[in-house]
Amino acid sequence: MAFIEIEHLEKTYTSKSGDTEALKDVNFTIEKGEIFGVIGLSGAGKSTLVRCVNLLEKPSAGRVVIDGEDMLSLSERELRLKRRDIGMIFQHFNLLMQRTVLDNVCFPMEIAGMKKKEARVKALEYLEQVELADKAKAYPAQLSGGQKQRVAIARVLASRPRVLLCDEATSALDPQTTQSILQLLKHINEKYQITMIVITHEMRVVQQICDHVAVLEYGRIVESGRTKEVFDDPKTEAAKRLIYTHEYTELESEGSGI
Amino acid sequence: MTWDPEMTKMLVQGLWDTLYMVGFSTLFGYMLGLPLGVLLAVSDKDGIRPRRVLYRLLDFLVNILRSVPFLILLILVIPLTKLLVGKSYGSTATIVPLTIAAAPFIARMVESSLKEVDHGVIEAAQSMGAGTWTMIGKVLIGEARTSLLVGVTIALGTILGYSAMAGVVGGGGLGDIAIRYGYYRYETGVMIVTVVILVALVQILQALGMMLARLLDRRKA
Ligand SMILES: Nc1ncnc2c1ncn2[C@@H]1O[C@H](COP(=O)(O)OP(=O)(O)OP(=O)(O)O)[C@@H](O)[C@H]1O
Numbered sequence: 001m002a003f004i005e006i007e008h009l010e011k012t013y014t015s016k017s018g019d020t021e022a023l024k025d026v027n028f029t030i031e032k033g034e035i036f037g038v039i040g041l042s043g044a045g046k047s048t049l050v051r052c053v054n055l056l057e058k059p060s061a062g063r064v065v066i067d068g069e070d071m072l073s074l075s076e077r078e079l080r081l082k083r084r085d086i087g088m089i090f091q092h093f094n095l096l097m098q099r100t101v102l103d104n105v106c107f108p109m110e111i112a113g114m115k116k117k118e119a120r121v122k123a124l125e126y127l128e129q130v131e132l133a134d135k136a137k138a139y140p141a142q143l144s145g146g147q148k149q150r151v152a153i154a155r156v157l158a159s160r161p162r163v164l165l166c167d168e169a170t171s172a173l174d175p176q177t178t179q180s181i182l183q184l185l186k187h188i189n190e191k192y193q194i195t196m197i198v199i200t201h202e203m204r205v206v207q208q209i210c211d212h213v214a215v216l217e218y219g220r221i222v223e224s225g226r227t228k229e230v231f232d233d234p235k236t237e238a239a240k241r242l243i244y245t246h247e248y249t250e251l252e253s254e255g256s257g258i
Numbered sequence: 259m260t261w262d263p264e265m266t267k268m269l270v271q272g273l274w275d276t277l278y279m280v281g282f283s284t285l286f287g288y289m290l291g292l293p294l295g296v297l298l299a300v301s302d303k304d305g306i307r308p309r310r311v312l313y314r315l316l317d318f319l320v321n322i323l324r325s326v327p328f329l330i331l332l333i334l335v336i337p338l339t340k341l342l343v344g345k346s347y348g349s350t351a352t353i354v355p356l357t358i359a360a361a362p363f364i365a366r367m368v369e370s371s372l373k374e375v376d377h378g379v380i381e382a383a384q385s386m387g388a389g390t391w392t393m394i395g396k397v398l399i400g401e402a403r404t405s406l407l408v409g410v411t412i413a414l415g416t417i418l419g420y421s422a423m424a425g426v427v428g429g430g431g432l433g434d435i436a437i438r439y440g441y442y443r444y445e446t447g448v449m450i451v452t453v454v455i456l457v458a459l460v461q462i463l464q465a466l467g468m469m470l471a472r473l474l475d476r477r478k479a
């Protein structure tokens with residue numbers, strides 16, 4: 001049995017202006033320790049998909065099974081406990097702005113009921129892993145985007161998750177910073193065997209760290225497979241458009257010598 | 259007008275009464291208004307625990323209380339004041355209508371402060387498995403603390419204004435003095451002095467509150 005199983009997942013948003021079918025019969029499985037990428041154009045339903053995994057968004061139908069446990073069968077209390085196993089990082093970092101970097105990393109440990117002193121010692125260790133121990137006393141507003149995302153990663157590590165969800169985690173960063181964050185993610189994936197779902201619209205991100213990739217179009221997975229295979233030989237129009245457009249712009253920017 | 263030590267003594271007493279009324283009314287106002295404001299923010303449709311009916315009910319209640327003019331409230335609550343304090347005039351008695359006027363106003367300010375908290379941060383905490391109390395205490399109130407403090411400053415100023423109005427019904431404090439001397443006895447000098455003291459008081463409270471809020475704000479580099 002796979003570590004993460006998504007079966008017949010559906011999500012429809014209902015609002016006054018009409019229904020939006022954001023996800024339609026989405027199926028996939030992820031093995032333990034794997035990095036799974038999801039690509040697609042804006043509005044394809046990528047964020048909705050990843051938010052359905054930790055139930056920040058409640059699916060309209062289907063099953064989300066993590067390590068044999070059906071997420072939708074959990075009580076509210078059980079879900080809160082389970083979520084400590086599933087970390088999440090965001091495009092806009094979402095740090096607590098009124099807390100120091102150190103106290104941000106302490107936060108998940110406070111939630112878990114750890115003693116303050118112990119949490120602080122551990123938090124420093126996690127900050128060392130993301131090479132930000134010297135910023136422990138700083139506030140998020142004093143950090144660069146890349147540094148903020150590192151703090152968010154240290155904070156996520158503090159809850160010792162077995163799954164990590166990344167929703168456009170590098171989209172607000174410049175190419176160089178993106179590289180360092182991707183390396184860090186790859187590193188913690190290997191070190192802790194954390195299974196990851198990486199949502200992105202940047203093909204380069206997928207090529208660099210994802211083992212498997214799924215292409216999402218209008219709420220459906222239209223193509224999926226090993227990253228190399230999908231990138232070398234995309235079968236569907238949607239995949240071709242995403243991948244070739246990317247390569248074209250890539251070549252163009254290299255060619256123009258900027 | 260003749261200025262004598264008696265007058266100074268009276269003004270000092272008036273200032274003291276005003277501070278006493280405003281201080282306790284704000285305190286009690288927050289004891290009622292803070293939980294009410296939290297409940298409003300949390301139960302609204304975008305809150306962390308949406309409860310439609312509860313929100314509608316509280317929203318309605320707060321609106322009703324806020325739309326009653328203070329002078330009318332002052333008279334309406336006299337039976338309650340007598341029950342709680344034993345009499346309906348004097349500074350202690352005035353704390354009752356002041357608190358009742360302040361609580362819904364404070365609740366609204368608390369509600370709006372908490373609703374300003376970045377939704378992404380709330381979501382991050384939810385993704386970490388934070389419970390409702392952690393969410394309220396550490397995320398909503400913790401992140402909104404600057405705005406909440408500015409709210410306290412506004413509340414103090416507003417309650418000070420109300421307390422002066424309470425002078426009309428013998429509420430005690432500087433407002434009472436201003437009305438008794440200025441309005442009933444045409445001693446404009448005394449009235450001007452009390453007004454100056456009131457203005458100075460608002461200025462000082464405002465400056466202190468803002469300074470504290472700025473000191474506690476870490477959102478800017
Ligand atoms: N809370 C919501 N209420 C109503 N509709 C929503 C909501 N969230 C998303 N949608 C709709 O669902 C669809 C998928 O949105 P989603 O945010 O998942 O796309 P995305 O692939 O993450 O896009 P982007 O790359 O721009 O982040 C869109 O049509 C969007 O308008």
Ligand SMILES: [Mg+2]
Nearest residue numbers: 046047048168
């Ligand atoms: Mg998105």
